[in-house]
Amino acid sequence: MPMHSSRALVVVCVALTATSCAWLGDSTPDLVSCGQLVYDGPRPIAAERAQRFQGKVQENTARCRGGSRAVARRETPWTDWSNYWATGDNSSRAFWGKNVRGINGSLIDLEYARVELIKFNLFDNSGTFSQYVNGPATPPAGLVDGAAIKVWPEMRLPSTHPNFADVGGGASEQHCRGQLIRFRTLTGICNDTRNPLMGSSGTLFARNVEFETTFPDQGFNELARNRHGNRLSLLSPDPQVISRRLFTRAQSDSASCNNGFGKPGYAKDANCDYKKAPFFNVLAAFWIQFMTHDWFSHLEEGHNRAEYMPVGCPVADAAKLGCRPDDRVERGLVADSLPPGTFKHQNGDRFARAPRTFRNSNTAWWDASQIYGFDERSRQRVKRDPNDAAKLQMIVAGDAKTEGDRQGYLPLLQPSDPQNPDWAGQEASAFPDNWTIGMSFYHNVFAREHNQFVDTFERHAKAHPDEDSGLRDPAAPTRAIPYKEVTPDILFELARLVVPMEIAKIHTIEWTTQLLYDDPLFRGMNANWNGLIQNDTAIKHLLGGVVNELSASDRASVANSWYSILASGSGIVGLGSQKANWTIGDEDSYNGGTNHFGSPFNFPEEFITVYRLHPLVPDLLEYRDFRTPDTIRYKIPVVETFRGRATTFMHERGLENWALTMGRQRLGLLALQNHPRFLQNLRMDRLQSPTRQIDVAALDLIRDREHGVPRFNEFRRQYGLRQLTSFNDFVDPHLDKSSPERKAQQQLADTLRAVYGTHTCDASKTITDAQFNADGSPINDCLGSPNGSTVDNVEDLDTVVGWLAESTRPHGFAISETQFLVFILNASRRLYSDRFFTSSFRPEIYSTLGYDWVNNNGPVAMFEPEPVNGHPHQPVSPLKRVLMRTVPELTPELEHVANAFDPWARDRGVYYSLEWKPRKGAERDEAFARPGSR
Numbered sequence: 052m053p054m055h056s057s058r059a060l061v062v063v064c065v066a067l068t069a070t071s072c073a074w075l076g077d078s079t080p081d082l083v084s085c086g087q088l089v090y091d092g093p094r095p096i097a098a099e100r101a102q103r104f105q106g107k108v109q110e111n112t113a114r115c116r117g118g119s120r121a122v123a124r125r126e127t128p129w130t131d132w133s134n135y136w137a138t139g140d141n142s143s144r145a146f147w148g149k150n151v152r153g154i155n156g157s158l159i160d161l162e163y164a165r166v167e168l169i170k171f172n173l174f175d176n177s178g179t180f181s182q183y184v185n186g187p188a189t190p191p192a193g194l195v196d197g198a199a200i201k202v203w204p205e206m207r208l209p210s211t212h213p214n215f216a217d218v219g220g221g222a223s224e225q226h227c228r229g230q231l232i233r234f235r236t237l238t239g240i241c242n243d244t245r246n247p248l249m250g251s252s253g254t255l256f257a258r259n260v261e262f263e264t265t266f267p268d269q270g271f272n273e274l275a276r277n278r279h280g281n282r283l284s285l286l287s288p289d290p291q292v293i294s295r296r297l298f299t300r301a302q303s304d305s306a307s308c309n310n311g312f313g314k315p316g317y318a319k320d321a322n323c324d325y326k327k328a329p330f331f332n333v334l335a336a337f338w339i340q341f342m343t344h345d346w347f348s349h350l351e352e353g354h355n356r357a358e359y360m361p362v363g364c365p366v367a368d369a370a371k372l373g374c375r376p377d378d379r380v381e382r383g384l385v386a387d388s389l390p391p392g393t394f395k396h397q398n399g400d401r402f403a404r405a406p407r408t409f410r411n412s413n414t415a416w417w418d419a420s421q422i423y424g425f426d427e428r429s430r431q432r433v434k435r436d437p438n439d440a441a442k443l444q445m446i447v448a449g450d451a452k453t454e455g456d457r458q459g460y461l462p463l464l465q466p467s468d469p470q471n472p473d474w475a476g477q478e479a480s481a482f483p484d485n486w487t488i489g490m491s492f493y494h495n496v497f498a499r500e501h502n503q504f505v506d507t508f509e510r511h512a513k514a515h516p517d518e519d520s521g522l523r524d525p526a527a528p529t530r531a532i533p534y535k536e537v538t539p540d541i542l543f544e545l546a547r548l549v550v551p552m553e554i555a556k557i558h559t560i561e562w563t564t565q566l567l568y569d570d571p572l573f574r575g576m577n578a579n580w581n582g583l584i585q586n587d588t589a590i591k592h593l594l595g596g597v598v599n600e601l602s603a604s605d606r607a608s609v610a611n612s613w614y615s616i617l618a619s620g621s622g623i624v625g626l627g628s629q630k631a632n633w634t635i636g637d638e639d640s641y642n643g644g645t646n647h648f649g650s651p652f653n654f655p656e657e658f659i660t661v662y663r664l665h666p667l668v669p670d671l672l673e674y675r676d677f678r679t680p681d682t683i684r685y686k687i688p689v690v691e692t693f694r695g696r697a698t699t700f701m702h703e704r705g706l707e708n709w710a711l712t713m714g715r716q717r718l719g720l721l722a723l724q725n726h727p728r729f730l731q732n733l734r735m736d737r738l739q740s741p742t743r744q745i746d747v748a749a750l751d752l753i754r755d756r757e758h759g760v761p762r763f764n765e766f767r768r769q770y771g772l773r774q775l776t777s778f779n780d781f782v783d784p785h786l787d788k789s790s791p792e793r794k795a796q797q798q799l800a801d802t803l804r805a806v807y808g809t810h811t812c813d814a815s816k817t818i819t820d821a822q823f824n825a826d827g828s829p830i831n832d833c834l835g836s837p838n839g840s841t842v843d844n845v846e847d848l849d850t851v852v853g854w855l856a857e858s859t860r861p862h863g864f865a866i867s868e869t870q871f872l873v874f875i876l877n878a879s880r881r882l883y884s885d886r887f888f889t890s891s892f893r894p895e896i897y898s899t900l901g902y903d904w905v906n907n908n909g910p911v912a913m914f915e916p917e918p919v920n921g922h923p924h925q926p927v928s929p930l931k932r933v934l935m936r937t938v939p940e941l942t943p944e945l946e947h948v949a950n951a952f953d954p955w956a957r958d959r960g961v962y963y964s965l966e967w968k969p970r971k972g973a974e975r976d977e978a979f980a981r982p983g984s985r
């Protein structure tokens with residue numbers, strides 16, 4: 052089995068990126084290493100969890116792909132690919148052959164990671180896990196592998212569900228049919244027509260780690276007890292102490308920051324220092340919050356459990372640290388805390404689910420449910436235009452002088468709407484929690500985009516009423532539906548298909564390629580969307596067909612690996628949609644292109660952990676007016692825009708000015724000591740506590756502990772990454788010892804030690820079975836130090852603290868490699884599992900106009916006049932197109948922008964430069980003035 056999958060990687064290397072094997076024409080000294088690499092052949096896909104790839108390559112491989120620099124860095128715990136040729140900025144490039152080796156070597160390493168993540172990191176909580184591991188209790192002929200299961204009884208609609216009868220009720224198989232398959236449903240049922248319940252609102256979060264490793268503070272097995280002793284509990288180590296010592300942004304002038312409240316009148320001489328990412332803007336920070344509101348929520352209508360708990364802060368230290376012992380917060384909601392039950396596997400007992408489970412109150416699909424709703428209650432907040440039911444309602448705000456303003460703004464929540472009192476005065480939206488100017492911005496932009504699509508469709512329908520719209524109805528699959536028959540309700544649903552897919556595209560090829568700003572990721576993310584071979588449609592279709600065949604295979608372990616590898620060639624989007632004789636009358640056509648790899652899709656708890664990205668948000672927004680873009684006029688505190696006040700700010704100042712403000716400002720680096728001050732001191736009136744305040748940074752740790760997320764080192768081992776042996780592993784040994792950067796890293800390592808502590812280790816205690824030492828021996832409590840020595844409590848490190856402490860990162864990575872691994876798996880799965888991105892991405896479902904709108908980023912295709920980081924003929928990126936349509940006043944500003952998430956006035960240089968310098972024409976932008984020179 053392993054050899055099949057490994058050979059597939061070579062096939063990909065040769066067939067898809069033929070140039071990647073062009074090292075044979077290279078005459079560098081590294082050629083010997085390359086020759087050896089070819090001779091040795093590809094490494095096999097791991098048969099066992101403990102034999103995983105871990106992102107570390109042989110010396111020959113490192114030398115072939117990155118020369119001596121890559122070889123020198125093999126000894127660190129961090130993955131090797133980021134040291135290959137051409138994976139950084141211009142200085143990482145050599146000549147063509149080496150660059151190609153570097154980039155393609157990276158893509159091959161990343162594909163190994165994805166294949167093994169799919170193989171080892173899927174843990175469903177809803178009752179299917181024992182079959183996934185042991186195979187079905189009564190296998191159909193030839194089906195023995197649990198990872199080949201495609202339909203689960205647990206994913207049936209229960210008899211209490213209003214659509215129970217529609218999907219076949221108690222019949223042996225449930226199938227969604229008729230109108231249930233045409234569009235995305237409100238609650239997310241029937242995305243997979245054979246597993247109607249999967250991914251719908253209220254289903255359980257999954258896990259990416261072995262159930263036995265969850266809830267480490269409970270010490271469920273000996274390994275966990277050995278790993279952490281009795282050092283852990285919900286409030287130990289103290290979350291508020293961690294927040295104040297490891298998360299607080301240092302201020303050069305505390306008074307002018309004023310804990311994030313700035314100065315009266317929003318005076319521009321206010322200042323809150325924060326560590327900035329030069330290549331990522333504030334629009335990107337709010338984008339990802341906007342996304343998480345689509346994907347998941349542990350809360351219901353902004354509420355947790357009505358039971359309060361203390362949140363730490365030792366009274367004796369409170370004054371010194373600035374934390375608050377009197378803070379209280381509601382405990383998190385729990386779905387099931389009964390004992391998980393066990394089953395036998397290879398002579399041992401395994402948990403059948405995690406010891407506690409939690410519900411995702413949102414749909415897990417990428418369906419823009421934050422805009423359109425995820426249940427009846429949230430849908431009541433979505434306002435349709437009373438004059439045209441295809442549109443979202445927009446109102447005139449302000450004097451509507453600009454073309455954008457004439458497209459309108461979202462109306463406000465009405466007293467009759469279901470709402471949490473905290474949301475009073477906000478714009479009406481399905482997901483209104485934690486509203487600020489950032490959420491107001493994106494909700495207004497995409498409501499305008501919805502209406503833009505509807506307008507264009509209606510104009511076309513008026514001009515060509517009898518033309519085939521491309522749509523088909525399952526009730527009469529072969530009958531063409533002319534434009535004139537498309538009702539406002541159908542058109543609303545079409546826009547509700549197009550907008551989420553545009554959002555998914557923006558996220559995949561625009562946001563992520565700027566979050567992970569280097570060439571392997573540019574290619575990798577574009578491959579996820581379009582395939583690695585974008586211009587060869589014949590090979591693309593051929594591969595798409597092979598992948599489709601594989602998705603039907605019963606030999607799961609082999610098929611799943613092949614599938615993932617080959618899908619990187621053809622692209623995930625549209626998989627199965629090119630099936631011969633595709634018809635809306637055939638379930639295999641519209642539902643046949645998804646792949647859940649044997650485990651029903653929902654987000655895992657570990658995914659939420661790595662999305663706790665609060666440091667991205669600055670305390671103060673550098674407010675600008677689009678008529679004088681280089682001037683910062685005010686410093687407006689984000690906290691002043693919290694909840695209903697966001698709406699006032701939006702209506703008074705307009706989308707165009709907020710777009711420019713957030714487009715030009717850098718966001719906060721994901722690093723230690725970089726959380727917004729205002730979030731550590733957030734006032735929330737609903738809280739029944741003496742302070743009515745909460746430290747959101749500390750709460751991030753508490754919630755992860757409530758959800759039983761493994762601590763950082765085991766988390767890494769579970770994802771197939773190397774463990775750390777001490778806090779000093781966070782210090783980059785390749786930095787000059789006297790450099791300020793190295794000193795700062797050492798200081799943080801020392802603070803981690805002071806907060807998390809040390810202990811005398813016991814080498815007789817094995818702490819994990821996810822990996823072994825290099826010599827094959829078990830990993831023990833001493834992590835390589837002599838028995839009885841004092842070692843760091845590195846095993847206890849909260850996962851959020853760990854990934855924030857990772858200062859060694861691939862070039863241009865705004866996130867750490869630990870977070871990245873979680874993304875590789877789940878970002879791919881979110882596409883693979885969704886019928887509307889794969890086999891149902893067809894004109895018959897989206898309409899011809901909708902289908903083309905997604906592919907062309909709007910009504911017609913547009914291309915950048917200049918190459919983007921050396922890539923010629925790039926389409927104008929999708930968010931830029933959306934902004935050009937919905938906020939047309941920005942068009943002159945956007946002319947200079949290649950990626951809407953790169954600070955708009957920055958000079959991008961020739962190749963993935965991270966420099967902070969102004970582009971031509973923006974030299975006077977105040978954000979580029981030297982500190983202190985303003």
Ligand code: HEM
Binds near residue numbers: 348486665747750
């Ligand atoms: C700027 C304004 C923001 C505010 C006021 C805010 C506030 C909060 C609060 C109060 C919670 C805790 C909920 C609870 O567990 O009781 C929370 C959770 C969370 N926040 Fe934020 N946040 C902001 C921005 C962001 C951003 C930019 C991200 C980036 C992705 C983010 C991601 C998350 C995530 C993933 C959770 C966990 C949600 C869950 O468990 O369902 N937040 N936020």
